Amino acid sequence: MPVLDEDEELTAVRVAELYYDEGRTQDEVGALLELSRWKVGRLLAQAREQGIVRIEIVHPRARRLGVERALRERFGLADAVVVPAPDDPTDSDDAETLARVAQAAADHLAAMRPVPRTLGVSWGRTLAEVADRLQPGWAHGVTVVQINGGVTLNRRPGTAASTAATIAQRADGQVVLLPSPAILERIQTKRAIEADRVVADALARARSASAYLFTAGAADDRSVLVESGYVSTDDVAELVRKGAVGDVLGRFVDADGNIVDPALDARTVGLGLDGLRAADTAILVVAGRAKHDIARTAVASGLCTVLITDDTTARALLEDS
């Protein structure tokens, strides 16, 4: 498509005004500006091409289909869902962003075909929001398995458990909880708890789930792992020093997706990252500026097949080679 010269550009603007603002038909515009109908059509096409005419869909539940396509192609994803970030560019309006992404995740889950027989889920603020936005009856008879440990140490108890339970309940399904802390103090305790029949059973079912729904955490003090008391702020600082960009299923990884601290990782209960990498369907839900780095790592190192996120994060992923 040839570029418009300056005169044509101005004509294109006038044409676009009459066509889109005034609602004239293409030959009316042609008659008015003494152009052929076809010339008018071509100018309109070029104006859209060059961004003189911008058509945007303004709605919290709108999606960015173009960006989604780019993500799929760039990272070989099976699917991607990108929702617009709130306009408000001043303060980090992360609550609204999270709400939109969570809604999109809920929609995506409800629209999944075939419906997974067993769905493995992690936990955290993001997934709590997703669970909350699922319509009762979003599916029927889905078994939901908690895939990483999460007996909350402080705060209101049961966030981890209730996320899984809510998702299951709203699908008239069973829930399989993983009754274990996320990270244990000593490796021996971890081995012992994994030997427990209930825990072992849950882990087995986690490994055989037909789909996973999980989120990722940034390596900072606002991480749920910190707030829950599993790791201290000092630990986080140390992990960051070693290259950690965030955690997936409680496992801290560096920019390349490698485990940062194998000893810590060995004390972490739940599905391993290879479990995700081997999955047919692994849906990562991630929102907000703080999580750009971990999102990039997760996507680039093949932890997910489906990414659900906000526009800003998506663009951040696409921007660097």
Added chain:
Amino acid sequence: MPVLDEDEELTAVRVAELYYDEGRTQDEVGALLELSRWKVGRLLAQAREQGIVRIEIVHPRARRLGVERALRERFGLADAVVVPAPDDPTDSDDAETLARVAQAAADHLAAMRPVPRTLGVSWGRTLAEVADRLQPGWAHGVTVVQINGGVTLNRRPGTAASTAATIAQRADGQVVLLPSPAILERIQTKRAIEADRVVADALARARSASAYLFTAGAADDRSVLVESGYVSTDDVAELVRKGAVGDVLGRFVDADGNIVDPALDARTVGLGLDGLRAADTAILVVAGRAKHDIARTAVASGLCTVLITDDTTARALLEDS
């Protein structure tokens, strides 16, 4: 047009995405979402109506046809030209705004039919920009008359004269200058200068011009009248105290368009405001936030038949009842 309920709204969003983002045809969309082609069409129409789909023309020389229509109807203007303000909402990017408005004024002048035989013009920063943007040959044989006094007291001389001269020269026409200060110290001097044959002749031709092109000044220290030394900053403060919102042709008016200081006005040389009010065509060119008040007054009190301004100013005029 009935309002969309929540479900339909969501469908409308999906429809709009497929139609505008993906470029599908309406029945393709219908097939995909299991809707009839007609339903799809109606949803698209409603989405545009309700602002879910926003089509905007992004170009410095684009115009706001909707706002223009509103201005014409609200103030009984013969015509209105509104250009978009620069996006940059942070600093008062008035230079760019002025450039756009001046360009629009030049375009409007060049497109005027019938071409005025005699064009009365005022002077100021704004009109200097307009003159500068007129293409040589924008018209043929237009006589340009300077309608208010403007022998500049300080700064580079002749801004007033050169504006008129440039406009005339680029139309291969004559220029009639008004060789007089804008405001005189003493009423007697003013009478004497008006009695001068050249001045009297210029004023007579100003009164009989077939169209006027003029601007307005805010009542503040950045006014050209202050910078030229005709009024002091103290004078301005006093005028503001008496209710002045700005000046038109060097004549300070209050919010209702009445002369604020009759004694000062009597010492001001040039066409009177009634001369503008009686004109068939009086084009007011005004840009920038500082001039909202004087613009409102000028438009509301019938000083112009055509308004050329920026989006922000136009909206300010339309917002208050």
Added chain:
DNA sequence: ATGGCGCCTGCTCATCTGAGCACGGCCACC
């Protein structure tokens, strides 16, 4: 329960629009 009312839906047809094609002018190269 039942009739009336009004809204929503899907159809017919006329109009509008975009893809493909042929012509003519312009430029560059021979």
Added chain:
DNA sequence: GGTGGCCGTGCTCAGATGAGCAGGCGCCAT
């Protein structure tokens, strides 16, 4: 100076779109 190729333009025609209309369904009042 001639000639070939390329770009830009306007046409043909098929497919897409929107206005107007009739049937059907639900809702409300009687």
